[in-house]
Amino acid sequence: MVNETIELWGKGEYRGDLGDGFAPTIDSYVLDGGRRRGAVLICPGGGYGYLSPREAEPVALQFNAAGYHAFILRYSVAPRRYPLPLLDVSRAMCALRERADGFRIHPGRIALCGFSAGGHLAASLGVFWDRPVALGAPGIEPGMNRPDALILSYPVITSGPFANAGSFENLLGPNAGRELLSAISLELQVSEKTPPTFLWHTYADQSVPLENSLLFAGALRSKGVPFELHVYPDGVHGLSLATEETSDDQHDPDPHVSSWMYLCTEWLGERFGE
Numbered sequence: 001m002v003n004e005t006i007e008l009w010g011k012g013e014y015r016g017d018l019g020d021g022f023a024p025t026i027d028s029y030v031l032d033g034g035r036r037r038g039a040v041l042i043c044p045g046g047g048y049g050y051l052s053p054r055e056a057e058p059v060a061l062q063f064n065a066a067g068y069h070a071f072i073l074r075y076s077v078a079p080r081r082y083p084l085p086l087l088d089v090s091r092a093m094c095a096l097r098e099r100a101d102g103f104r105i106h107p108g109r110i111a112l113c114g115f116s117a118g119g120h121l122a123a124s125l126g127v128f129w130d131r132p133v134a135l136g137a138p139g140i141e142p143g144m145n146r147p148d149a150l151i152l153s154y155p156v157i158t159s160g161p162f163a164n165a166g167s168f169e170n171l172l173g174p175n176a177g178r179e180l181l182s183a184i185s186l187e188l189q190v191s192e193k194t195p196p197t198f199l200w201h202t203y204a205d206q207s208v209p210l211e212n213s214l215l216f217a218g219a220l221r222s223k224g225v226p227f228e229l230h231v232y233p234d235g236v237h238g239l240s241l242a243t244e245e246t247s248d249d250q251h252d253p254d255p256h257v258s259s260w261m262y263l264c265t266e267w268l269g270e271r272f273g274e
Contacts, residue, residue, distance in 0.1 A: 001064070002030035002103070008091050013138050015087070016080040024088040026095065029060040029070040030103050038109035038272045039069040040151070041092060045116030045238065048085065048170035049078050054240045054248070055115040055153075062241060063113075066265040067274070069105055071096060075121065078170040082184065083133050085171070089125045090134045090145040097144050109272040112147035112195075116208060116238060117167040119155025120186065123216065126150045126197070127189040149271050150197040151264055154205055154237055157212040159185040164208045190219035198267050200230040200260045207237035228267050232257045 006026040008014075014023055031037060040063045044055035051074060060070035073092050076084040093110065100107040114122030128134040129146040156167045159181040172180060182188065197220055201213040213229060220227045235257045240246035242257035268274075 001032060002028055004028050006095060006099075008088060008095060010138065015137070016076045016084045018080070022076075024076055024092075025074045026092055027060075027072040027074065028103065029057075029064055029072070031064055031067070031069055034104065036104050036106045037067060037069050038111065038268070038274055039071065039096060039103070039105045040111045040113050040268075041071045041073055041089075041096060041147075043073050043075060043089060043112070043114035043118030043121045045114070045118040046077065047164070047167045048117045049166075051075070051077065051118075052115070052238070052240075054238070054246045054251070055118065058241055058243075058245050059113070059115075062261050063265070066261075068265075068268075069103060081173055082171045083136075085121050086124050086128065086134055087137045087140070089121055090129065090140050091137060093125065093147060094140055094144040106272075109148055109274070111149040111151055111268055113151035113153070114155060115153045115240065117156050117164075117171075119152040120157060120167065120171075122147070122150055123152055123155055123157060123186045123197075124184065126194050127186055127191065130193065147195050149268060150195050151268070152197060152199045152213065152216070153260070154201045154208055154239075155199070155212055155216065156208050157186045157216045162209040162211040162215070164212075187215035187219045190216070190223050190225065192223050192225065194220065194223065194225050196225060196271055197227040198264050199227060200232070200264075202232045202235035202237075202239070202257065204234050205237045228263075230260060230263060232260075
């Protein structure tokens with residue numbers, strides 16, 4: 001396996017430099033062997049305030065086990081603000097395609113996977129990839145930045161009545177206006193050019209209500225974009241893989257919910273013809 005860290009931005013290019021040493025990166029989990037494979041770029045959750053380790057390496061290794069190269073995006077979070085995270089993920093998709101030969105990636109089979117606020121980031125690129133807000137930085141080319149599929153795990157989507165307010169405050173600051181909040185309420189931004197999407201959520205999620213996934217799925221349906229949606233009756237927010245490996249004091253393993261990864265990779269294989 002090839003494990004390396006790739007810096008996203010060249011010297012002087014990163015707009016979020018606060019002098020604290022942080023710079024957005026991609027961690028690679030590239031399988032050995034000569035054949036080209038599909039890849040999954042993972043955006044961990046954390047409310048745009050931090051990046052959850054439970055939604056990073058364990059998830060990458062599961063996609064590896066299913067035969068995909070995997071990459072983890074270490075994107076900008078608070079106190080850095082929008083659109084910096086969106087520019088990070090837009091640049092990251094281009095970077096993977098630029099390195100497709102070296103990493104043996106099939107450039108037309110790159111999925112973007114996000115959890116919670118990372119799901120908002122993934123879905124944001126899915127809807128904004130060809131708009132100026134996702135293009136205004138060095139090394140980003142329209143089309144090169146478009147995901148071929150979206151995988152959204154209990155995603156933050158709406159800034160409306162079912163919003164996770166903390167995520168939007170971290171992303172936009174405490175005094176964001178109604179117009180900006182509406183602009184990044186992603187169920188309002190879906191178009192026919194949004195990639196096919198796999199979504200899963202739990203009915204019992206009290207932090208990011210199920211309606212977030214339902215609203216996005218409804219918008220996809222209205223635009224004729226294929227999707228698969230799974231709703232599990234039980235389970236708290238942030239289950240990640242819902243396995244022993246990703247359990248902690250607040251997240252017990254759930255064998256039923258853990259089926260999402262099998263269903264997801266089955267769906268992805270059908271989308272990618274693998």
